[in-house]
Amino acid sequence: MQFRFPHFVFIDIESTAHLLGGELACMQQALQIARKFSADPSVAIADTAPVAQMLAKWKPLAVAPHRQEHKAFQGLGLDALKDLEGLLPWTQKRQIEHVISFAHSLGICTLEEVYNFRLISLRERWGDFGVLLWNRLHAQDSQVISPLVPRDPLVGYGYMDDPIGVAPILFNRIKPHIDILFARLTGLSRYAQKMEVILHCEYSDKKHILDIEPVSASRDQELFEDLLFKRMEKTALENPIREFEIIVYDVPEKIQQLDFFEPRDNNEDRWRRLVSFAKQANCEMGFLQLEANHFPEKSFKLVTDWPEDFKSEDFVERLDDALQIKSTYAKGLAQSPRPSLLLEQPQPLSEEDFRKIRLVSSLPSERIESAWWQLTTQDLKNRDYYFALSHQGQLLWVFQDRVSTQYYLHGYFD
Structure with missing residues (x-):
């Protein structure tokens, strides 16, 4: 071009x-x-x-x-x-x-x-x-079209003769500049890592700096625009905006060989959009990844990256002539002897609470003991873990403190 x-x-x-x-x-x-x-x-x-x-x-x-x-x-x-x-x-x-x-x-x-x-x-x-x-x-004038390689920075600027203090109207003035920047990204075969929008107020030197950064770099313009609009809605614009700047920080495109007819909007893309919105709203979400750790509180790690080997499969349970399909959301957890829903602090069970549950076996499924170098600390872990059923049919994970003999509820199996 x-x-x-x-x-x-x-x-x-x-x-x-x-x-x-x-x-x-x-x-x-x-x-x-x-x-x-x-x-x-x-x-x-x-x-x-x-x-x-x-x-x-x-x-x-x-x-x-x-x-x-x-x-x-x-x-x-x-x-x-x-x-x-x-x-x-x-x-x-x-x-x-x-x-x-x-x-x-x-x-x-x-x-x-x-x-x-x-x-x-x-x-x-x-x-x-x-x-x-x-x-x-006569088509004899040889004119070779060379590749277009823009070298200008990916920045945009706008000035309003009449200052704007309404988010939807201001967004509509900014959007054409975003269209141009993302069109240039496509031409450069680059991804946007972060977009910074600076809004300059009319009646003072105050400015609003809106940083839009999804969990991973992409050219998903709709995602960047949605995140920007949500930020603008939460920004107080009593002092109207006279001018704005847009800066796109780009990174090399990830090379991915796809079939030509394969849809580009896949589960991984939708997941990134969801995590990006959650991150902007200060919510934490992701996949629970099993960790090789002795203590239950450190057995799982929350990760936001889409697992490369992730593949959800349905578990089919057969009972007599009936079939029941149960969705499996994480194949690693399906084989885990520990629940994914852990309480932040184990909940002591009173004698009345303990009578309402039923231990599946008389022998513990797991025993945890603190290491010798932790014997001087107050947080000793000497526990026997059991599977138990509540009167509502929930599968619980409880343990007994071997020192005090007190029973605690520690988690639920989903």
Whole structure:
């Protein structure tokens, strides 16, 4: 892709158009993107950049026949020659206007007639400029579209003539700038790690700094916008906003080879969105990961990363002629002898409470004893753990302190 001032974008789609469903589908995609930046964009497809620019101006949505661009000249007047430029504009508009004026004096009024001029005739009349004109008309002007590599920082800025103190209206003024920044991210094949929005107030030097940082880098623009809007709703805007800055901190794109027809919005993406919202609301959530530790309180660790080998499977329980399907949410916990729902502090069971539960076995399922180097501490752990059933049918995890013989409730099996 290559940009040319003031508003021309040239894209080489020869080897990639089939990925979007052909030339017409590619054209529609280009229009959809262009409408984010221009109220009335136009597009056309041709073998060469000069003819594509000319058709976009005079025959929008036209597709010139492959290797027969001249067939698309039908019905075009000589003024279309002014837009036969491509990556290199006419050095002097006066020269092409002189060609048009001279052709009119000969009674020539259509582009097809100029196309039939011989190369030697144009060279004798206008020299090198005549050769360039003939080459562009006959697809002989080689213009190679080079990759676009923007080097400007990913920043945006906006100034409001009338300050805004309402979050939805302010967000609508900011969104077009976010569209541009994320379009550039896509062009650079980069991910957004963090977005910083600085809101400058009108009646003081006060400013609100809104940091938007999901749990992992991505180009999920909708997620960044949702997180930003939630932050703006919670921000007091009694002092209205006069100007704003947007800074996107980008990181290299993670390379992931996917099947072309595989949906890009998968469970992992939805999980990241959920965790990002929870993190912004100061809520802690994640997957419980088993840890090799002697004490139950340290047997699990909360992690937010999507496990690479995570695969949820349903457990089918057969009883006589009936089937009951029970969802398994974490395959590691299914084989764990300890519950995932632990109380922060073990709850002492009174004699009345203890009579309401029933121990599954008379022998403990697990015994925990403090190490010898902990014998001087007050937090000694000398426990016998049992499985128990409550009168509601809940499976409980209880232990007996071997020193005081007191029973405690420590957790529930989900």
